[in-house]
Amino acid sequence: MAQHGIEPHSHGLVPLQTRNERPRSTSASDFQEINNRQEIWRYLPMERLNGLDAEVMSEVSASEVAIDLAPGVTAQWIDSSAAPVGSAGLPEDRISAIAWTNASKTLLVEVAEDSETTNPTTLTLSLEGLDARAFHLFVKAGANSKATIVLDHAGTGSLAENVEILLGAGAKLDFVSIQDWDKGSAHVSTQFTRLGRDSALKHVVVSLGGDLVRVTPSAALDSPGADIQMFGVYLADSSNYFEHRPYIDHIAENCVSNVAYKGALQGAGAHTVWVGDVLIRETAVGTNSYELNRNLLLTDGSRADSVPNLEIETGKIEGAGHASASGRFDDEQLFYLMARGISESEAKRLVVRGFLHEVVQKVGIAEVEDRLIASIEQELEQVGV
Amino acid sequence: MATLEIKNLHVSVDTDQGKKQILRGVDLVIKSGETHAVMGPNGSGKSTLAYSIAGHPKYEITDGEILLDGENVLEMSVDERARAGLFLAMQYPVEVPGVSVSNFLRTAKTALDGEAPKLREWVGDLKKAMTNLRMDSDFTERNVNEGFSGGEKKRHEILQLELLKPKIAILDETDSGLDVDALKVVSEGVNRAKETTDLGVLMITHYTRILRYIKPDFVHVFVAGKIAEQGGPELAERLEAEGYDRYIKTDA
Numbered sequence: 001m002a003q004h005g006i007e008p009h010s011h012g013l014v015p016l017q018t019r020n021e022r023p024r025s026t027s028a029s030d031f032q033e034i035n036n037r038q039e040i041w042r043y044l045p046m047e048r049l050n051g052l053d054a055e056v057m058s059e060v061s062a063s064e065v066a067i068d069l070a071p072g073v074t075a076q077w078i079d080s081s082a083a084p085v086g087s088a089g090l091p092e093d094r095i096s097a098i099a100w101t102n103a104s105k106t107l108l109v110e111v112a113e114d115s116e117t118t119n120p121t122t123l124t125l126s127l128e129g130l131d132a133r134a135f136h137l138f139v140k141a142g143a144n145s146k147a148t149i150v151l152d153h154a155g156t157g158s159l160a161e162n163v164e165i166l167l168g169a170g171a172k173l174d175f176v177s178i179q180d181w182d183k184g185s186a187h188v189s190t191q192f193t194r195l196g197r198d199s200a201l202k203h204v205v206v207s208l209g210g211d212l213v214r215v216t217p218s219a220a221l222d223s224p225g226a227d228i229q230m231f232g233v234y235l236a237d238s239s240n241y242f243e244h245r246p247y248i249d250h251i252a253e254n255c256v257s258n259v260a261y262k263g264a265l266q267g268a269g270a271h272t273v274w275v276g277d278v279l280i281r282e283t284a285v286g287t288n289s290y291e292l293n294r295n296l297l298l299t300d301g302s303r304a305d306s307v308p309n310l311e312i313e314t315g316k317i318e319g320a321g322h323a324s325a326s327g328r329f330d331d332e333q334l335f336y337l338m339a340r341g342i343s344e345s346e347a348k349r350l351v352v353r354g355f356l357h358e359v360v361q362k363v364g365i366a367e368v369e370d371r372l373i374a375s376i377e378q379e380l381e382q383v384g385v
Numbered sequence: 386m387a388t389l390e391i392k393n394l395h396v397s398v399d400t401d402q403g404k405k406q407i408l409r410g411v412d413l414v415i416k417s418g419e420t421h422a423v424m425g426p427n428g429s430g431k432s433t434l435a436y437s438i439a440g441h442p443k444y445e446i447t448d449g450e451i452l453l454d455g456e457n458v459l460e461m462s463v464d465e466r467a468r469a470g471l472f473l474a475m476q477y478p479v480e481v482p483g484v485s486v487s488n489f490l491r492t493a494k495t496a497l498d499g500e501a502p503k504l505r506e507w508v509g510d511l512k513k514a515m516t517n518l519r520m521d522s523d524f525t526e527r528n529v530n531e532g533f534s535g536g537e538k539k540r541h542e543i544l545q546l547e548l549l550k551p552k553i554a555i556l557d558e559t560d561s562g563l564d565v566d567a568l569k570v571v572s573e574g575v576n577r578a579k580e581t582t583d584l585g586v587l588m589i590t591h592y593t594r595i596l597r598y599i600k601p602d603f604v605h606v607f608v609a610g611k612i613a614e615q616g617g618p619e620l621a622e623r624l625e626a627e628g629y630d631r632y633i634k635t636d637a
Contacts, residue, residue: 331442332479336529339439339475340493340545341467350492354483354528 018311019247019279024090026101028055031094040093043273043305045241048212050158050186051132052095057160059103060135066124072115073147075123080106080136088138088164089192089220096190096216099160102134109149113142113168120148120176120365127157130184135161139175143168143196148365150176156185163191167199169223174202176368177217180375181210183239191217195226195255204363205261207234207242208375218247221255221284230259231362232274233372235379236302238267246291247277250284259291262359264352266379268301275307280320288318295326296355298348298380349380387454387470387552387585389415389438394449396430396437407433409610410449413587415553420579420586422596422621425607426629431589432476434607435557438587439473440466453553468497470552474542474559480530486541487511487525490548497549514547517577519570535562543574546584553585554578560595572598593625608632 023030034041034053051057067075078085085106091097109121127133139149145168153159167173179187187210195201207213219228234242248257263272274293295304308322329351337347353376363369396408407430415421425431437444438451440463451458453469461469481489490511495501502510515524518540530538539559546554556575560568576599578584588599596604596618604620605612606629613632614620 330479333481335439335441335463336475336479336481337489337493338463339467339473340489340549341464341496342493343464343496344462346492346496347464350484350489351481354481357483 019277019309020249020281022092024092026086026091026097028094028097028101031097034094040245043243043271044214045212048186048241050130052158052160052186052188053098054132055098057098057102057132057134059105060125060127060133060159064125064127065107066126068122070117070119070121070147072112072117072145073109073121074112075107075109077105078108080104084108084140084166085136085138085164088166088194089218091162091190093190095160095188096162099134099162099188099190100136102160103136103162106136106138108138108140111141111145111147111171111173114144115142116146118148120150122150122152124152124154125159126155127159128155130156130158132158132160135159137161137163139163139165139173141165141167141171141173141199144170146172148174148176150178150365150368152178152180153187154180156182158186159188161187161189163189165191165193165201165203167193167195167201169196169198171196171199173200174204174364176204176206176363176365177215178368179207179210179213179215181213183211185210186212188214189216191215192220193217193228194220195223195228197223198225199223200227202229202231202362202364205232205244206363206368206372207232207244209240210242211239212241214243216245216247218249219257220249220251221257222251224252224254226252227256228258229362230257231359232261232263233356233359234261234263234272235375236263236265236270236272237379237382238269238302241271243273245275245277248279248289248291250278250280250287250289253284254286255284257289260359260362261293262295262356263304264296264298264356264376264379265302265304266298266382268299270302273305275309276322277309278311278320278322280312280314280317282313285314285316286318287320289320290322292323294324294355296352297326297328298352349377352376352380387417389471389553389585390450390452391438392450392452394434394437394451395447396433396444397447398433398444406447407610408437411611413605413612415585415587417552417583417585418579419603420588420599420601421603421605422588422590422601423605423607424590424593424621424624426633427591429607430610431607432557435473435555435589438471438555439463464496467551472546472549472551472554474546474554474556476558476561478530478538478542480528482528482531484529485525486527486529489529490525490545493545493549510548514544517547518544518574520544536564536567539563539567539571543571547574547578550582551584553587555587555589557589558591559588560590560592568595569598575599593621596621606632
């Protein structure tokens with residue numbers, strides 16, 4: 001009698017068993033059309049895509065990116081077919097491939113080898129108009145350099161974006177991506193990072209505005225001794241759909257990864273999604289990895305999806321852990337603060353600020369922190385707190 | 386001179402099995418400078434009394450009154466009660482992640498006084514109060530109650546008592562979980578507050594141990610949601626010797 005499972009056979013659509021199996025290509029036709037039946041798009045409100053899934057779109061022009069460079073940092077627009085484009089990563093989904101193909105030029109920002117600056121370099125991309133646009137940024141941090149780069153998205157627009165970040169050996173880079181779009185905007189950003197030997201990247205995602213914002217940062221840790229810290233802060237109100245999918249691929253030995261995303265949601269219809277993937281390959285001996293996502297729901301009717309995934313192919317690691325929790329205001333915390341004379345609204349502010357503080361303080365750039373705190377205040381005022 | 390009057394207080398809570406009556410007619414008057422000990426077996430409603438006075442939303446007042454200097458406390462929100470001069474030192478203070486002790490104390494002081502304390506004076510008062518309670522100076526940089534030991538939590542509660550200067554303080558099992566040394570330090574703090582601000586104290590406790598360090602003027606024995614017997618300090622000594630069995634038997 002034939003026994004089920006002995007012969008190779010098909011069950012039809014079988015989901016990928018490991019994060020590593022996703023196909024990579026710069027060609028949109030190598031990927032299925034987007035629909036909610038695919039895991040990577042399952043939460044996406046398709047009607048808010050504003051044409052970002054169209055195969056042909058125009059690209060962001062040089063005049064739409066304001067560049068403020070710190071000493072030791074240079075910027076130039078290069079042809080997207082030229083090196084180093086593609087050396088930090090390649091698309092794993094259709095919108096990333098579309099953005100890749102449609103951005104004929106790439107903004108290349110380079111930090112010179114051995115240079116050290118404390119002033120941030122800021123790139124402000126502002127759009128006016130909802131027609132879909134493609135953009136490609138490449139950040140190259142030279143060996144043993146130290147720099148901070150802030151990529152700020154503002155205005156009203158529909159943007160399909162690829163960001164590549166490549167760190168040379170011993171480089172230290174703080175990279176901040178801020179999504180502060182006006183109402184009606186849609187933004188899908190794929191951010192590839194590849195870390196050289198003993199380099200350290202702090203990657204910060206701050207999502208504050210936009211009808212649809214999807215940021216998928218990934219880290220290829222294929223050189224030993226690299227250290228990546230990924231932090232995210234988001235504040236979603238009823239007009240926002242924010243999706244963040246960090247992915248850490250531990251390939252080389254003795255790398256460290258730490259992912260921490262925290263979000264506050266308020267208002268009916270506010271929806272955030274966090275899917276954190278960590279893959280520790282057989283070769284990644286001595287890995288130390290942790291990922292965390294926490295959400296604070298300030299009012300009824302908002303929804304936070306949080307999915308941590310951890311795949312471990314070797315037992316020879318220092319540590320691997322994950323944590324995920326979503327909750328409402330803790331009444332006992334409010335009671336404790338109010339029992340000391342603090343008004344309800346002030347108590348709520350303390351709790352929210354305190355909740356986000358752990359991540360906000362990691363940003364380490366005063367201007368960005370101030371802006372975040374101002375946004376928190378503004379959101380809380382909207383809830384009537 | 387402040388007076389807290391509790392009259393015929395009936396309190397219930399919602400449980401899975403429906404409403405449960407916990408306090409069944411409590412009468413108590415606490416004046417400035419007086420120390421009252423409320424003692425009783427577990428489950429007699431002592432903590433319910435404490436939280437009902439402070440205004441915890443879990444407890445429903447079904448009958449009776451609470452007045453502070455003639456003002457109706459039951460109509461006040463939790464923060465209004467604190468600003469009126471009531472203070473509850475909690476048995477299980479909650480963690481407030483990301484909020485430093487220093488930020489919390491200054492925010493509370495500002496809320497109570499209606500204006501921010503003068504910085505130099507405040508820093509001095511804080512430092513002195515912490516030294517008195519044998520607390521390290523880096524304590525203020527930690528997040529409220531996060532990772533505090535049992536003893537640190539109780540010291541932190543009494544630190545607030547000394548800095549916020551209420552008229553009437555309710556101490557909910559402040560002695561539980563403390564070793565003798567910590568108990569002495571915490572008791573000294575309460576006694577300092579009594580001396581300097583003429584504080585009225587309602588001390589809720591299961592054991593007589595803390596009464597060696599904080600001398601009560603009145604002792605009330607709490608059984609099944611009401612006061613079963615009251616007297617002076619000698620009543621506490623009798624409880625020490627005999628326990629609560631006598632009341633429970635009578636009750637049954």
